[in-house]
Amino acid sequence: MEEKDFLQSLGYIGFATRLKRISDSFLHDGRKLYKELGLDIEPNWYIIFKILKLEKKLSVTEIAERVQMSHPSVITLTDNMIAAGYVKTRRGRVDGRVRMLELTRKAKIRLPELEKMWDAGEVALETAFRDINGLEVIGEIERRMNHKGFKDRAMHELQKRVNRSTKHKKA
Amino acid sequence: MEEKDFLQSLGYIGFATRLKRISDSFLHDGRKLYKELGLDIEPNWYIIFKILKLEKKLSVTEIAERVQMSHPSVITLTDNMIAAGYVKTRRGRVDGRVRMLELTRKAKIRLPELEKMWDAGEVALETAFRDINGLEVIGEIERRMNHKGFKDRAMHELQKRVNRSTKHKKA
DNA sequence: TACATTTGTGTAGTTAACTACGTAATATGG
């Protein structure tokens, strides 16, 4: 019946590819949503908006740590937001190396409108995935893979097989 | 207690970003696994190995359709596999435009070894996510987002709010 | 049968993440 998708027929081997596909489709749709609403912002800027709304001022590295991204990714994100006038930058006073980031007035003015949209997205997904506990399952996957990554798990499984066949030879 | 991850605190807004992060970490770990095992193959080649093992010969477009990727992605993947000697190519006889792809002898010889490793990965993840039905949940997310995408769901939710406030004004 | 359309492949350019490395500022320790 739904034999359509080859990747689905592969089981967990296709897991990562499928996760990427889903996330790409969200990203793509998010971009279209912003466009359709006439907003000149990009899908992942919400991360910076949200954390700078909460913390007022943060350095590049602080943001990178808090959101678990590499600092170059944070720089790219925020550079674009600076170009669009939503983030401003000031060199650290005590430590001349750090660059502090904060939201501009323009950002704060736009925030209510943006949050209205993010809330709508939030509720839409919460409604869509409530019964399958989407968020909880993803959280659990993160937790487990954080604890022990794919490589270690696969190696462990391979090792078990080697052990089994060694035992067979011994017996 | 586990207040560590800012994205997790955001709910479904961070959903796509987190999915991407998980899939990136799988990809990264997969690459390390192959390296550690001394295999000169790349993480996503399994898709092509698997489908060409099953179907023997397929064109670029046929593969793209079957695995739900864009055809340029298929070309990039298979070009690398051709360079590594795992895939060969022949122009279609009836239709001069199509390029048929199939596994080389080298690929067929390596397949048992590769499948051993893929099986180990499969079992490792099946074991890790059995109790939370990881695969089923992902399948369900795919199915639902395929049926109605994020943009439409969010727009619908936004529209409901507009309607509500209109009604309020009327009342 | 000539012309328009469709189809299959190929190429170029975009995006969003990453690692690796370079550089400048600060901190440390003998």
Place this chain on the structure above:
DNA sequence: CCATATTACGTAGTTAACTACACAAATGTA
């Protein structure tokens, strides 16, 4: 207090997906 290490940021280059467009071959149609 100078040399070395560490830290924060910036830049360059990689990866894997995508869309948009170009072009050639095949198909359909008037």
